[in-house]
Amino acid sequence: MAVTLNAFRVFAATARSGSVSRAAAAVRRTPSAVSMTLKQLEEAIGRPLFDGERKTRLTPTGRLALAEAEAALDRFDRATEAIRAFAAAETGRLSLSVTPSVAEQALPAALAAFRAARPRVEILLRDTDSANVAADVAEEAAEIGIAGPPDPADPIADGLAFRPLFRDAIGLAVRCDDPLADLHRPVRWADLDGRTLLTHAVAGEIPAARAPSEDAPLRALTVTSALALVRAGLGVTILPRLVAPTGESDLIFLEMAPDAAPRRTVGLITKRDRPLSPAAEAALVEIERALDALAARLGAAFERL
Amino acid sequence: MAVTLNAFRVFAATARSGSVSRAAAAVRRTPSAVSMTLKQLEEAIGRPLFDGERKTRLTPTGRLALAEAEAALDRFDRATEAIRAFAAAETGRLSLSVTPSVAEQALPAALAAFRAARPRVEILLRDTDSANVAADVAEEAAEIGIAGPPDPADPIADGLAFRPLFRDAIGLAVRCDDPLADLHRPVRWADLDGRTLLTHAVAGEIPAARAPSEDAPLRALTVTSALALVRAGLGVTILPRLVAPTGESDLIFLEMAPDAAPRRTVGLITKRDRPLSPAAEAALVEIERALDALAARLGAAFERL
């Protein structure tokens, strides 16, 4: 004796088509099922919804009921669709906080693929240093963080989970004609005596980059501009393998000795025990795929984990 | 495997209370039924809605689903409530078109009772002559008409139904000291020779009121003002029993002979084969009740039909 959404659906189909049999076809039921449902609905409401002539004309109550039923059906259908789309990662929000090197080298390909497949997902990308990445994730400003492992001394680390994604070597970008290029062994700090070491945003990610220099520091804002200065002969710069120039170039990457500058580990930072949104999970797939592609391209100085 | 409104209801109760058992109590089911419904919903959506810890925390998908489910539930509940209220004549619109005599004498009591019982029903009352009442109903400007029977020659009469409500005598309102008051028999037109017959809006409803007068016509706008003129000795006025003054008064009502002015029949005019709204049906009950009360008060010159 209760009004059900299904009864609304049957009623709306009947009122719209003006016929029990057509409504039955529309809702994939037999006419007798439709007839019974309609009767139940009228009993629950306590008034007829149709008057006389077959089911072609609505009573005043029927007209109101049709409007209300269609509004309720529409809201329900949109609700289920919204949930389905969100669960299928077709909609939602993807918020990432990553270090500059990742933002520049790993994410563009991943996000391009993600965006092409899921154009209705809102994307928010922030790049900052590792400590801030962890903070962003901790305070839920970002759902996904990609950076070095959170500092265990920091209390926010307790609520975070870290999963390594890759490890890459720290090294120098030098001109091909630089004497260091002929070293044929890992570089050590001593090799840089008397040389100018250019600094830039990504270099800030490298814990070991305590460049001992007598000269005043020479800082560039981006890796690109730092490399331009290196190319112009102003010095060398330190950077992780991920952002070093690859392939034919007038610059080459020289790995540093592990005890001079140990490889850095970069991984996924998320809130502990907090499931990811479907969109974030889908993004992660693309990110891992992009990292695999990078690993294939960058060789041994870049280890996929 | 489809998402159902009932699953939404169970899910919302669980998410709100944070517990399967409390939700079960809220929806009057056993915990096992709730557990199964939740499982079905998660299967249909293809993602978990809760994470780990009992059912206290929602996943991102669960948060979205809760918002959507509650919106859908709310819309459904409001739809059923709106339909119920309309069917119970608690809401809706009551539009009436009636003749002035009915508007003045029969309706006030009926509408007062109706209004007190159903304050949320919008009321629209128009008073006009019988032909316009019929027209109002025909073009659905009014759902209920109360007037004389529609003219069968008028094409709009085909779409209308007429049900007699009462019949009342046509007569004169005269001063107690008027010579006509001593007639002690039905009045005929000849009795009015040499007298002034006052006209007013309600007199227009009376088909027989072809007052043969040599003097210039004397017209008042309302019955009240016409009676004031009668009281002042300017003449007599013709009116149906319904609007004549009753009880102790300086005026008395003298019924006319049936062949001089036959009783008028007033009835309900509605669209043929068109059911009334619940509000209109409820109003009709009050109107009939008010007419019964009038019949008891007005005596033989007013017949309830």
Place this chain on the structure above:
DNA sequence: ACAAAAATTCAGAAAAACTGAAATACTACC
């Protein structure tokens, strides 16, 4: 680690919804 509480699973039971056949109501055509 253990007792207690909560949730889940499962099988059977109850309720609801559906179907097909037969009866009835309505329409349209002669």
Place this chain on the structure above:
DNA sequence: GGTAGTATTTCAGTTTTTCTGAATTTTTGT
């Protein structure tokens, strides 16, 4: 105005869905 044809309703039985209660597993608090 009657009748054939179509649409709808009713009914009984069946299928499907949903629910319950007991047993089991999981989780929590001590």
